[in-house]
Amino acid sequence: MLQRYWFGDVDEGGCRAAGTDPAALAERATALRTGMDSFVPIDWEVARDCGVVRTREEYVDLLRTVCTALARKKIALSYQGRDVELLQMVRMLDELDNVINLLSERAAEWYQVTNPSFSRKYRSLPAKKMLGIIRKGARGGLSDVAEEIERLAGTRSRLMREVSARADEVLPNTSALIGGLVAARLLSRAGGLESLARMPGSTIQVLGSERALFSHLRGGTPPPKHGIIFQHRRVHNAPKGVRGRVARVLAAKLAIAARLDYYRGEAVPEFLRDAQARIDEVGVAA
């Protein structure tokens, strides 16, 4: 029975070597299909008798070269998807949010010490305004820091627009339903467009509320109604009584949208129209 190995084909009659060029061998190996029922692991001596290599060292060496080339090819392929960069972009965005909040908090604390009149009243201002006051009012290091934070905030808003634009392109249907930013966050949680497309609606519904979910599964606590999708206005603006229902319906539609995005890659107006109508209908009925 014919067996196909990385270095050549082997059957009762002997073996046919496929050459010793690593690139050609790697190319050939991608096309090999093995039936596991009849598979027999190879003895390296067969490759020697076949004339591919002379020693065990040469065998392992050539095999390593071929496998490394194959792995490099596969890695390059997996980084090719449009969603891969978007993933990093959202994560950077969320990281920026964290950093900006931490820094602003610290800057306010610092400013309060140097300027006792900067009291609670000021701290309830929007962060942007507060930073402006600190930058103007403080001297030296603190003023520099405030300026840096403002610049960082600018970077953050530019990046946010970029994320939205990229999400509209990579996830046209999902973005149309919940907006680019939230769609991108869902993608980031799922780990990629393919995994998001494979998720059931019920999973999408609670993406981002893993703690509540697992504490529920372990027993006792009520289940989470929504995770990341809470950030969408349809969910957080919905009256409390129907919020869970809106989240469920929205998540179900998102699951379909993600599959459309993955397999078709373009917006599907008929689907979007029906889905929007359905979600709106759930939101008002109480």
Added chain:
Amino acid sequence: MIRLGNVLVSPGEGGVYGERTLEGYRVWDPYRSKLAALYTLGGGVELTPDMRVLYLGAANGTTVSHVADYVETVYAVEFAPRPMQDLLEVARRRKNIVPIMADASRPEEYAPFMEVVDLVYQDVAQPNQVEIAEKNLVFLKPGGHLILMLKTRSVDVRRDPAEVLAEARAGLERRLDVADVRWLEPYHRDHAAIVCSRRE
């Protein structure tokens, strides 16, 4: 296995992942590596210079590098692209590691590269860990060993780890002789090592 006092070490070129060295040997930290934990706890299968090993779930190649210090050849299978990049870097410096980018639950993807091995070591975070092990038995020589690092939390977070272990053990006993089962406490929580041998 080589021990200096109580410290498990492996011979080989250092500087793979910032590990400490001791008298020219690389320290193999049981808190970092589950296999090191198993040896530190007195279990496991002695690694010898003539062994060929199939390593499923190679990740960044830290444990792989230690195994490679002891044995003849390691076939290191990893699926995710990011850790695979690190693994390739480790394999570049160690001539006896064959890095394979494939899914351990689909042995047909890497079967054409495989020879018979003396030891299958599996450390994958999947719910069907026993099934994956069974699929890979085709590469294990009769009398060879399987070391399965059971991540009970990956099988099912809701169930009691001891229960998950009992079920995994029963599953493995269908085709293997289970020689040793132990928890990796205090080094790793909810992880158990199952050492089996394939029937002759």
